[in-house]
Amino acid sequence: MSDLVIIFLSLGVFFNLAGCIGLIRFPDIYNRLQASTKCVTLGTILILVAIVIHFGWNSISIKAIFCTIFILLTAPAAAHAISRGSHRAGFPLWEGSIMDRYRDDFPQKPIE
Amino acid sequence: MEIFLILLLICAFFCLYRVGAGPTPPDRTVAIDILGILMVGFCAILSLFTGKDLYMNVAISWALLAFIGTTALAKYLEGRTFDE
Numbered sequence: 642m643s644d645l646v647i648i649f650l651s652l653g654v655f656f657n658l659a660g661c662i663g664l665i666r667f668p669d670i671y672n673r674l675q676a677s678t679k680c681v682t683l684g685t686i687l688i689l690v691a692i693v694i695h696f697g698w699n700s701i702s703i704k705a706i707f708c709t710i711f712i713l714l715t716a717p718a719a720a721h722a723i724s725r726g727s728h729r730a731g732f733p734l735w736e737g738s739i740m741d742r743y744r745d746d747f748p749q750k751p752i753e
Numbered sequence: 754m755e756i757f758l759i760l761l762l763i764c765a766f767f768c769l770y771r772v773g774a775g776p777t778p779p780d781r782t783v784a785i786d787i788l789g790i791l792m793v794g795f796c797a798i799l800s801l802f803t804g805k806d807l808y809m810n811v812a813i814s815w816a817l818l819a820f821i822g823t824t825a826l827a828k829y830l831e832g833r834t835f836d837e
Contacts, residue, residue: 642754650798654760657791661764664771664787670779673771677787685794692801701800704809708793711816719786719823726831727779 642695649691656684669735670727678720685712754802761795782826789819 660680667673689705689712696702728743768791771784793812800808 646801650757650801653794654757657764657794658760660787661767661791664784665767670777670783673780674783677783681787681790685790685797688794688797692797695801700806701804701809704806704813705797708797708809708813708816711813711820712790712793715816715820716786716790719820719827720783722824722827723779723782723786723830726827726829727777727782729831732777732779 646691646695649687649694653684653687653691656680656687660684669738670732671724671734671738674720674724678716682712682716757798758795761791761798764791765795779830782823782830785826786819786823789815789823793819 657680660677663676663680664673667676686709689709692705693702696705729747734741765788768784768788772781772788775781775784793816796808796812796815800806800812
């Protein structure tokens with residue numbers, strides 16, 4: 642296992658750990674979403690890139706390339722669906738938030 | 754080399770804490786989504802260490818099922834129904 646693979650694996654696991662600490666520490670659903678989704682997507686993609694570097698042209702690396710493309714396409718779509726659904730369902734923002742532009746177009750109904 | 758797997762398991766336990774203690778339903782949905790993507794990375798590292806093809810199949814199918822489940826839960830959060 643070469644040094645480049647170790648570097649990519651370490652970067653990927655570091656980004657995953659940072660995203661999960663953000664998922665624990667942040668005060669709000671929207672903050673947790675923007676902290677964790679981007680960091681964990683980048684970390685997993687770095688791990689898959691390390692697999693492609695290590696194996697070369699192999700069946701495992703072809704599957705890793707497919708998995709990379711699929712995660713790049715679907716993780717932002719899933720995060721956007723969660724934030725849109727929770728905002729429309731009326732879950733409130735953190736009390737320290739200073740701006741909510743989406744509320745002008747789609748007013749939040751109060752949660753029952 | 755097992756330190757990568759141990760760190761990813763610590764991340765997974767953070768996500769499970771958020772699933773259990775999240776104050777609102779979208780917190781639990783976000784944690785389930787993040788847990789799916791983390792397990793894709795976990796299976797990829799297992800495939801890197803063992804050199805077997807099986808774990809990448811597990812990773813691809815886990816990514817598919819995590820996306821479908823997250824989308825269904827988000828739709829349920831938005832309208833509280835599956836009708837539209």
